Amino acid sequence: MSDESTTGAYVTTGQEFDRDMNYIPDRITRDSSQWPVEPGRYRLVAAKACPWANRAIIVRGILGLEDVISLGLCGPVHDRRSWTFDLDPGGVDPVLGYERLQEAYFARYPDYPRGITVPAMVDVPTRAVVTNDFPWITHDLFHEWRDHHRPDAPDLWPDDVRDEMEDVMKRVFTEVNNGVYRCGFAGSQETYEAAYERLWTAMDWLEDRLTDRRYLMGDHITEADVRLFTTLARFDAVYHGHFKCNRNKLTEMPNLWGYARDVFQTPGFGETIDFDQIKAHYYVVHTDINPTQIVPAGPDPRVWTTPHGRERV
Template sequence: MTQGSYVEPSYERDTRYLGDRIVDRGPGSAMGEGEWPVEAGRYRLVVARACPWANRTIIVRRLLGLEDVLSMGICGPTHDADSWTFDLDPGGVDPVLGIPRIKDAYERRQPGYPRGITVPAIVDVPTGQVVTNDFAQMTLDFSTQWRAHHREGAPDLYPEALREEIDLVNRRVYTEVNNGVYRCGFAGTQSAYDDAYERLFTALDWLDERLTTRRYLVGESLTEADVRLFTTLARFDAVYHGHFKCNRQKLSEFDALWAYARDLFTTPGFGDTTDFVHIKSHYYEVHRDINPTGIVPAGPDVAGWLEPHGRESLGGNPFGDGTPPGPPPEGERVDPAHNPHVGPDGLVRSVRG
């Protein structure tokens, strides 16, 4: 997610990212242009819990058990027009990178970096420069290039046999839902908004129907597709319904889609990485062009996220032949005051089915 003023006749996301990749080419293999080697402890993932694109990387990193090999720096939920900042850390400085704002790492990569300062970003710790901010490729590479460092029992989130279907679903979810809510919120004309609104809810209706007969979007267990959809659903009632005018109905007013979201929320790695306070703070305080007062709403009540979902009757297993991750590291746990379902061990307190 980037910063700045978004409102224009028809919102278009700038997708010109730093496209380098961190890859495993095997012993003795040379890196190609734009490739960096997978090395435990060399890189730092910089995120903000408020950002849905960054939240994806937090979830995948946790599901795969990469915490010990890929450290994580967490920016605060708000930023100015210049950069995301490490205002949550003592002295406002990231303790590993030694910088107060992620823009500094972009500038080390390319002085005068001309595009948006976005999270997530992976930084090469020895040089202090951003390697990549291509969020879509980033999580796929966590699954395919970092396999040697996956925890025992890690799920296969991008199984080769399902990749074609996952990619098809992901494309529609990205254009119509993940980015569709932004097209609604940042539309600068009534016609642009009307078009975005219609496309968004057409896609949500399709997802609701698809998930009526299957527990997960693709296959019988969690995949990359579920991660990508979840982070938008987690923000829907809290932000997109009101702030972005995506208000035909709330997520909680869909049948299958709401039960599906609750199923994921109570799965380790999903609800325990969701920070409702940071989410609302970011959107309502930063987007002053559509919320000039900066007032953050008190609601909605999030108690319903633990209501029984009944999705087990559809079959499947979230982790396939694998196992769930354990509690998140102590320094990476969501503040229970920001998500009342998170207990002192960092996990969602209960799973009631």
């Protein structure tokens, strides 16, 4: 299960964390008869607290799709039923008219049995969810919506490194994006220590990879950087302590820390990060890990705007 769902992720005694990757498989594509690319038709519902949704917010922005796909934002703390629109006046999304994202899922699947996850693409005319398959959402924002990108939009999926990038993204997802959750929701000392070892093997690999290249795939930001960044942005504030990923802090890894600040300071990235919402989500929602629901005061977010020195790479 995903912690970004209404059902949540829970520590199951003796077991290893296993993420539920069964999402609504529909896609919005140029040649689709049911869900065609159509400016103004869809609404991306996301939450700044969620790393998977954070990806979609970033990609929509850096590709210049703000006037093509509207954005609805849920608050950071949800209950077991659904993410809610408590950031909006009256707690109602102004476009969909919903108080809960759950309503968009039920508009299409009245007996939807799985967790209500963000990000979700919603069809505005029917107010029904189209897909919540987060890896495909950002993939398709690039490939299928290209006719609507701004002229200077970055090439997030460059052909010359595509095969290697797929391998890098797979390792980043299994070992880092999901690896921190594997540590945090481990059900035994044994599964935790195995997860911890896997995570730090991958973190050391990334530290080494970034020694002589500015970004994961070279001189330019790609989808791989988007996917890694949202985990790194949460690392010291949440994963280091809350998920027990505490061999060292991100700030103690020179290449990764410089890289993370470099990406953070790139237009379209840092402004999507809300540390108060991030901490509120993890420390309040995960009551089995943090039963007091006390939200830590630190760390100081101003460190993210300090010089990164990555120009030399």
